[in-house]
Amino acid sequence: MKPLLEVKNVTVRFGGVLALDDVSLEVRPGEFLSMIGPNGAGKTTLMRVVTGTVKPVSARIRLDGRDITMLPTHQRARLGLALTHQIVRPFRSMTLLDNVTLAAGHHRIGRVIRALTAVDRSAEREQARKYLELVGIAEAAEKSVLGRPLGVVKRLEVARALALEPKVLLLDEPLAGLNTAEAARLADTVAEINRGGLTVVMIEHNLGEVLRVSRRLAVLDNGRKIADGDPGAVMRDPAVRAAYLGKEYQDAAA
Amino acid sequence: MMRKLGTIVLLVGALAFTLAGAAAAAGTIKIGFHAPQTGFAASDGKSATIGAELAVEQINAAGGINGKMLELVVYDDQAQPAQAIPIANKLIGQDKVPIAVSGSYSAPTRSAAGVFQESRVPYISAYAIHPDITRAGDYVFRTSFLGEIQGKAGAKLIGELLGKKMVVMITLQNDFGKALADGFKSMTRDFGIEIVNEYEYSIKDRQFGSLVAKVKADDPEAIYASGYYFTAGPLVSQLRAAGVAVPIIGQEGYDSQKFIEIAGKAAEGVIITTSLDRDSDVPETKNFIEAFEKKAGFKADMVAASAHTAVMVAADALKRAGSTDSEPLRKALAETHLKASTGTISFNALGEVVKAVQNQVVKDGNWHRHSVIDDPGLLAPPDK
Amino acid sequence: MLFFELFVQGLIHGSMYAMIAVGLTLVYGLLRILHVAHAGLFALGGYLGLLITNATGSLALAMITSALIVGLGGMLVYRLCYQPILDRPPYVPLIASIGVFIAMEEVFRLVFGPYGLTYNHPHLQSQVTLLGLNLRGAEIGMVITAMVLLGGLSYLAQNTRIGIAWRATVDDPEIAESFGIDAVKVRYLNFFIGSGLAAVGGIFISLLSNLVEPTMGGVPAYKALAIIVLGGLGNVKGTLVASLALGVVEAFGTIYIGSYLDRDAIAFAFLIAVLMIRPQGLFTGR
Structure with a gap:
């Protein structure tokens, strides 16, 4: 099967530091790929190269066969890449519903005149509401983002990304900061969405959930990919264990 | 090599200076003039400058002063006192004008007046009306009312x-x-x-x-x-x-x-x-009004008339003094009795004009x- | 009656301030730049409006054309002056902006002369008696236009696609980009609208005094800055309230304490007083 997302030979330098060293990755349609690795390994940086926020020294990115390496971020978003962030960044001056509605109208944003005059947003608002329901925060739809608990805002991030109707959903530590119950619920929601056909790439530290829901695991350490494949096999890889596991692994495997 | 170059530059420079000096001595008498050419008061400055230039043109057309042509040395003071002082110094030290006219507002004129008084260069305020201007000393005069x-x-x-x-x-x-x-x-x-x-x-x-x-x-x-x-x-x-x-x-x-x-x-x-009577029968006033409109392309205003008068007074004093030395010039100025576009100009002991409104x-x-x-x-x- | 009249005059003056200040706060909200050159665009609007009205006899045509041209001018200022230096510390665009403003003033003087221009037949000079007050058409026109345009702007921001996109870009340009919003296009639109508003303001001012001068942007250049600080930097509603409040304060102040403080001194005294109580301004800004 042809890969949906091809990330080839990504090298990134920040000042004198080599953040990513010739990393390559492929994601097939419908996959649920999780990326793990110690802090500072370069996972978030790699995601940001894919979305275009970070400029690499060298890279080749292809989405659904199309070379997007030179495209600006907003165009990559329109072609079907959505990213949620480790430290949530909702639009603070708007309500939850507005946040998602913005994404839901993504196909209209490009044309300025239509965007200026498009007042009837009821269709998009309905869509947005559905996404809020999907992640289970619909009751807070009309409330402002400010003052919402973290669990709600993290799920808003996901709903907003989904509203973009992406081809690939990139999630950067969606479970960080959530308690066990919340994390499990959100992980289940994402898994369900993936079963529905959406390709997901997730960075996570919560190994328990990672191993529960993902079907493929890639490991980054010090800017290099050191393992890529079936979760079980990867976890048994001594290089991976040596890289960062220790105590956490023992707990997770138990 | 550098030494030789330096000497050549020095010689050329000295030559240029002498020639310039010679030219000055040979032909023209300079009248210093400052007015706001830029900034918020640029409109008045432009009118005053054109009025002053008209006066110089008319005098030169009639043969100049004592055989020499007049030259107006114009600077932009932006109606700022801080600009007026360096300009005064430049007019005195660099351009070596024997007499100067202010085509500007009161604040810059006040500042410059002190400088001109100190250097004993006669200075005429065309339309700046602050009382302290003439109090700077006996070298400062004013051709418009307080x-x-x-x-x-x-x-x-x-x-x-x-x-x-x-x-x-x-x-x-x-x-x-x-x-x-x-x-x-x-x-x-x-x-x-x-x-x-x-x-x-x-x-x-x-x-x-x-x-x-x-x-x-x-x-x-x-x-x-x-x-x-x-x-x-x-x-x-x-x-x-x-x-x-x-x-x-x-x-x-x-x-x-x-x-x-x-x-x-x-x-x-x-x-x-x-001080400008549009219906005046006085030839000096009538002629000025006509000539100004022809030169400038718009109707004369008080500021232009005042600057014109001031330059006329300066030229008249130069003529009567017969020299550009400061004391004879000042004396001639103090003894002015001239009909100009804004009335008959004569000065009292303070250098203030006495004329009708x-x-x-x-x-x-x-x-x-x-x-x-x-x-x-x-x-x-x-x-x- | 006098108090009422002074109050109304204050609101009229304030609505003029509003049309200038809103553009400034829009730029600050989006880019955190103090766009001093905005006052130059305001003056340009006044000049174009007067020249087109004198040439064609139609004020409406002049307003629309001037707003369009100045809107484009604002976009040009963004593109040439600000975009290249967005990553520098904030005083760099500020200095560049001041430079552009001063240059514009001098260009106006060189091109149009220092004397200022007047209308051949100023429009909207007829008087209307409203609520016992004698007001000129231009004064009423300015207030109504300000309300309509600013109301329209508010509607745009709340209810349209572009409004949401703009609000998103103000909040977080990077995230907005990742949702398909072209932040550069949003900025162009921002400058276009803000500058167009200023142009309309400039035309009304020139109608009220029948004069456009090269230095007409001088007072708005710093007054508008004071207003956006007063209203809360980046807050459009706050700017509107601050503009009207300042208009009224000046209207009363210049009459009753005008022999001690001039108009600007009154304005800044008011600003300082408010900031001492509420340092963030009347409304919280960005």
């Missing part, structure tokens, strides 16, 4: 000539406006005027909505308002638009065609105290003579 004198004339105009007693004053917050207001207020008792209220405004104001509302509520018999064409124009127009129909009396700051353009119909009937009124879209105030007692400037 602000106070004009203010007194305004009081006579309103109280006696027009017979209006309840007056509202609208005063521009600067040297010019305050001097006029002081002069006006000093004569209110003499002419039976009661000041209902006095309001002040900033030179940057163009919208006078609240002021107009208050003046309307005051319901005076006449309004004495100081300003320049760019403040008086909008002010008068807005007063009339609000239904204030009483006489408005202004001063030479209004004196330009621009005032009439801005205020439009509202300008009709506005009277000002000034021309009252002009706007009729059918142009300035015309209204009356003349020629009261030597009233108009006598201080002599120290």
Whole structure:
């Protein structure tokens, strides 16, 4: 099967530091790929190269066969890449519903005149509401983002990304900061969405959930990919264990 | 190699200097001149400069002074005192002018006056009216009225000539406006005027909505308002638009065609105290008005006339002195008795001019003579 | 009656301030730049409006054309002056902006002369009696236009696609980009609208005084900055309230304490007083 997302030979330098060293990755349609690795390994940086926020020294990115390496971020978003962030960044001056509605109208944003005059947003608002329901925060739809608990805002991030109707959903530590119950619920929601056909790439530290829901695991350490494949096999890889596991692994495997 | 180059440069430089010096000695007499060419007062500066240039052209066309041509050395002072001082120093030290004229406002003229007095270079203020200017010393002269004198004339105009007693004053917050207001207020008792209220405004104001509302509520018999064409124009127009129909009396700051353009119909009937009589039969005035309009392409204003007069006075003094040395020149200046576009010019001991006040009124879209105030007692400037 | 009249005059003056200040706060909200050159665009609007009205006799045509041209001018200022230096510390665009403003003033003087221009037949000079007050058409026109345009702007921001996109870009340009919003296009639109508003303001001012001068942007250049600080930097509603409040304060202040403080001194005294009580301004900004 042809890969949906091809990330080839990504090298990134920040000042004198080599953040990513010739990393390559492929994601097939419908996959649920999780990326793990110690802090500072370069996972978030790699995601940001894919979305275009970070400029690499060298890279080749292809989405659904199309070379997007030179495209600006907003165009990559329109072609079907959505990213949620480790430290949530909702639009603070708007309500939850507005946040998602913005994404839901993504196909209209490009044309300025239509965007200026498009007042009837009821269709998009309905869509947005559905996404809020999907992640289970619909009751807070009309409330402002400010003052919402973290669990709600993290799920808003996901709903907003989904509203973009992406081809690939990139999630950067969606479970960080959530308690066990919340994390499990959100992980289940994402898994369900993936079963529905959406390709997901997730960075996570919560190994328990990672191993529960993902079907493929890639490991980054010090800017290099050191393992890529079936979760079980990867976890048994001594290089991976040596890289960062220790105590956490023992707990997770138990 | 460098040594040789250096010597060559030095020799060439010295040669150039001598030639320049020779040229100066050979042909022209310089008159220093500063006026605002840029900045908020650029309009007055431009008029003054053209007036001054016209005077030089006319004198040179008639053969110059004592066989030499006049040269006007012009600098832009942006109406800022801080600019005027270095310009004064440049005129004295670098251009070595024997005499200078200020085509600028009071603040820069005041600053420069001290510099010229110290260097004993005669200096004439064309239209800057602050009293301290001539107090700088016996080398400083003024060819236009003091602000106070004009203010007194305004009081006579309103109280006696027009017979209006309840007056509202609208005063521009600067040297010019305050001097006029002081002069006006000093004569209110003499002419039976009661000041209902006095309001002040900033030179940057163009919208006078609240002021107009208050003046309307005051319901005076006449309004004495100081300003320049760019403040008086909008002010008068807005007063009339609000239904204030009483006489408005202004001063030479209004004196330009621009005032009439801005205020439009509202300008009709506005009277000002000034020194340029458009209906004058005096040939010096008539000729100036015609020649200026031909040269500049627009109608003459008070500022242009004043600068023209000042340069004429300077040239006349140069002619009578027969030299460019400072003391003979100063003496000649003090003894001036010249008919110029803005009246007959002669100076008192302080260097202040004694001449009649021309009252002009706007009729059918142009300035015309209204009356003349020629009261030597009233108009006598201080002599120290 | 006098108090009412002074109050109304204050609102009229304030609506003029509003049309200038809103553009400035829009730029600050989006880019955190103090766009001093905005005052130059305001003056340009006044000049174009006067010249087109004198040439064609139609004020409406002049307003629309001037707003369009100045809107484009604002976009050009963004593109040439600000975009190249967005990553520098904030005083760099500020200095560049001041430079552009001063240059514009001098260009106006060189091209149009230092004397200022007047209308051949100023429109909207006829008087209307409203609520016992004598007001000119231009004054009423300015207030109504300000309300309509600013109301329209508010509607745009709340209810349209572009409004949401703009609000998102103000909040977080990077995230907005990742949702398909072209932040550069949003900025162009921002400058276009803000500058167009200023142009309309400039035309009304010139109608009220029948004069456009090269230095007409001088006072708005710093007054508008004071207003956006007063209203809360980046807050459009706050700017509107601050503009009207300042207009009223100046209207009363210049009459009753005008012999001690001039208009600007009153304005800044008011600003300082408010900031001492509420340092963030009347409303919280960005």
